[in-house]
Amino acid sequence: MKKNLGNTPIVAPLPVLIVATYDEQDTPNAMNVAWGGQCGYHHVALNLALGHKTTENLKHKKAFTLSIANVETLVLSDYFGLVSGRKENKIEKAGVHITHSEFVDAPVIDEYPLTLECKVVEMQEALGEMHVVGEVVNVQADESMLNTQGKVDLGKLQPISFDSVLRAYRVLGEVVGKAFKDGSTLL
Amino acid sequence: MKKNLGNTPIVAPLPVLIVATYDEQDTPNAMNVAWGGQCGYHHVALNLALGHKTTENLKHKKAFTLSIANVETLVLSDYFGLVSGRKENKIEKAGVHITHSEFVDAPVIDEYPLTLECKVVEMQEALGEMHVVGEVVNVQADESMLNTQGKVDLGKLQPISFDSVLRAYRVLGEVVGKAFKDGSTLL
Numbered sequence: 155m156k157k158n159l160g161n162t163p164i165v166a167p168l169p170v171l172i173v174a175t176y177d178e179q180d181t182p183n184a185m186n187v188a189w190g191g192q193c194g195y196h197h198v199a200l201n202l203a204l205g206h207k208t209t210e211n212l213k214h215k216k217a218f219t220l221s222i223a224n225v226e227t228l229v230l231s232d233y234f235g236l237v238s239g240r241k242e243n244k245i246e247k248a249g250v251h252i253t254h255s256e257f258v259d260a261p262v263i264d265e266y267p268l269t270l271e272c273k274v275v276e277m278q279e280a281l282g283e284m285h286v287v288g289e290v291v292n293v294q295a296d297e298s299m300l301n302t303q304g305k306v307d308l309g310k311l312q313p314i315s316f317d318s319v320l321r322a323y324r325v326l327g328e329v330v331g332k333a334f335k336d337g338s339t340l341l
Numbered sequence: 342m343k344k345n346l347g348n349t350p351i352v353a354p355l356p357v358l359i360v361a362t363y364d365e366q367d368t369p370n371a372m373n374v375a376w377g378g379q380c381g382y383h384h385v386a387l388n389l390a391l392g393h394k395t396t397e398n399l400k401h402k403k404a405f406t407l408s409i410a411n412v413e414t415l416v417l418s419d420y421f422g423l424v425s426g427r428k429e430n431k432i433e434k435a436g437v438h439i440t441h442s443e444f445v446d447a448p449v450i451d452e453y454p455l456t457l458e459c460k461v462v463e464m465q466e467a468l469g470e471m472h473v474v475g476e477v478v479n480v481q482a483d484e485s486m487l488n489t490q491g492k493v494d495l496g497k498l499q500p501i502s503f504d505s506v507l508r509a510y511r512v513l514g515e516v517v518g519k520a521f522k523d524g525s526t527l528l
Contacts, residue, residue, distance in 0.1 A: 157487070158443075159480040163457055164493050165379045166409055166500040167354040167513045191378040192352045192505075193388040194468045201380040222353055225517055233524030248527050256345075270350055280463070280474070281381040287467070293346040300344070305506050306351050313353040315502075315513055316520060318379075319492050323523075326354045326502055327514030330412055333503060336510075337420030340435050 167315035170223035170323065172231055173200060174252075174261045175211035182245045182252050182261035183207050186223065186235035188316040193287060198272060200286040207239035209284045216274040217258035218288060221266035225312040225325055230265065232323070257291045267296035268311055354502035357410035357510065359418055360387060361439075361448045362398035369432045369439050369448035370394050373410065373422035375503040380474060385459060387473040394426035396471050403461040404445035405475060408453035412499040412512055417452065419510070444478040454483035455498055 168188040176182055185208045193199040198220060202209050212218060223231035230248055237244055245252060251264040257271045272288030279285070293306075301307040314323040355375040363369055372395045380386040385407060389396050399405060410418035417435055424431055432439060438451040444458045459475030466472070480493075488494040501510040 155484045156481050157484055157491075159482055159491075159493070161383050161477050161479060163379055163383065163385055163477045164409070164455065164480055164482075165356060165358075165385060165407075165457075166455075166495050166498065167356055167502050168379060169352060169354055171352075189379045189381070192350055192355060192376045193386075193472070194376070194470055196348050196350065197468055198350055198352060199380075199386065199388075201386075220352075222351070228518045229523050229526060231524070232518065232520060232522070233527040236521060236524045236528065268351060268353075270352075276467070281384055283381055285380070290348050290350045292348060293351055294343050295346055295351075297342045297344055304344075304346075306346070308353050308504050308506060308511065311353065314517060315354050317495050317516065319495060320516065321520045322516045323518040323520055324495065325514045325517045327512045329504065329507065329509045330501060330512045331415045331419065331510040333419060333508045333510055334423060335419070336416050337418070337423045339416060340420040341423065 164319060168318060170231055170314050170316050172221040172223055172234055172266060173208055174219045174263055175208050176215050176259060176261055177211050178214050181243065183211060183239035184234045184244055184263060185239065186231055196290050198270065198288050198290060201283045202286060204284055212274055212277060212286060215259050217260040218272050219255055219260045219262050220270040220272060221263055222268045222311065222313050224314055227266055228314055228323055262294065267299045268306060269294045351506060355505060357418055357501050357503050359408040359410055359421055359453060360395055361406045361450055362395050363402055363446060363448055364398050365401050368430065370398060370426035371421045371431055371450060372426065373418055383477050385457065385475050385477060388470045389473060391471055399461055399464060399473060402446050404447040405459050406442055406447045406449050407457040407459055408450055409455045409500050411501055414453055415501055415510055449481065454486045455493060456481045
C-alpha cells in the first residue's frame with residue numbers, strides 16, 4: 155500500500171560535502187553541503203544559500219576544495235554546518251590545519267583524507283540558491299585510504315550521508331552488488 | 342601522506358536514482374542516474390547524457406518520477422542502466438508494473454517503495470550533459486518503509502549507492518551521528 159507524503163523530497167543517499175574557500179584576505183572558511191554531487195565526468199555541483207560566506211568567497215576566488223565527510227571527521231563536519239563563517243573563524247576554532255592547494259586558490263583541510271580541488275566554471279542563481287559547478291583539477295587522498303591498486307577504497311574511507319528524515323548521519327556500508335553486471339540476468 | 346590521483350572525481354555517497362518517463366506514445370521507460378541529487382527545498386537535479394531516450398521524453402512530457410534504488414530492487418535498477426530505451430522496452434522486459442502518477446504525466450514503477458513525482462522546471466545543456474531540475478510535487482512511499490511516526494525509515498528502505506571506484510553498489514548503513522548537534526562540542 156502506497157501513501158502520499160507531500161512535496162518534501164527524500165533523496166538518499168545524500169552526501170556530506172565540506173566546501174573550503176578563502177576570502178579576499180585569504181582567511182580560510184568551510185561549510186557543509188548535502189545538496190550537491192557529481193554532474194559530469196570531471197565536474198561537481200553545489201547548491202548553496204545565497205547568504206553564505208562561502209558563496210561570497212567563491213565569487214572572489216573562483217575556486218574551492220571539496221572534502222568527503224566521513225566517520226572519522228563527523229564531529230568536525232557537523233560543526234562546519236552549525237556556525238556561519240561570518241560569525242567566527244571556524245578553521246581556527248576547530249583547530250584544523252590548512253595547506254594551500256597546489257592546483258587552485260583554495261584551502262585544503264589536512265584532516266580530511268579525501269579532497270577534490272576545483273575551479274569554479276559556473277555560478278548561477280536558481281530557485282533562490284546559488285548553483286555552482288566546479289571542474290575537478292585534482293583528487294588528493296591519504297595513502298591510508300587506498301587499496302593495493304592505489305585506488306580509493308570507500309570501505310576504508312567510511313563516507314557519511316545526511317539522512318534528511320532523521321536529521322542524522324549514516325555511514326556508507328558494504329558492497330552489495332556489481333554495477334553494469336547484476337542487471338544482466340534480466341537481459 | 343597525501344597522494345595526487347588526477348582529475349577524476351570521487352564523490353561519495355553517490356545515489357542510484359531511477360528516472361521514469363513516458364514517450365510521445367505514452368510508452369514508459371526508465372534509466373538509472375548517479376549524477377543527480379537534491380538541489381533545493383523542493384527540487385531535485387539530474388545530469389543526463391544528451392542522447393538518452395529519457396532526455397527526449399523529458400522534453401516532450403516535462404515530467405518524471407524518481408525512485409530510490411535499494412537493495413531489494415538492485416538487479417532491476419542495474420538492468421535499467423545496462424540497456425537503452427531506444428533498443429528495447431525495458432519496462433516490459435523487466436516485467437514491472439506501472440501506475441500513471443496521480444500528480445504528473447509520468448509513470449510510477451510500482452516495485453519501488455519510494456518515488457518522487459516531479460515536474461520539469463528547467464532543462465539546460467551544460468558541459469555536454471542535459472541539466473534537468475524537477476520540482477517535487479509528491480513523495481510516494483510504501484507503508485512498509487515508514488516508521489511509527491509515519492516517516493520514511495532509511496534503515497528499512499536500504500538505499501544503495503554507486504561506488505564509482507569499484508563500479509559496485511554499496512548499501513547505506515546505520516546511523517552514526519546526529520546532524521546539527523554532534524558538532525556542538527566544538528562550539
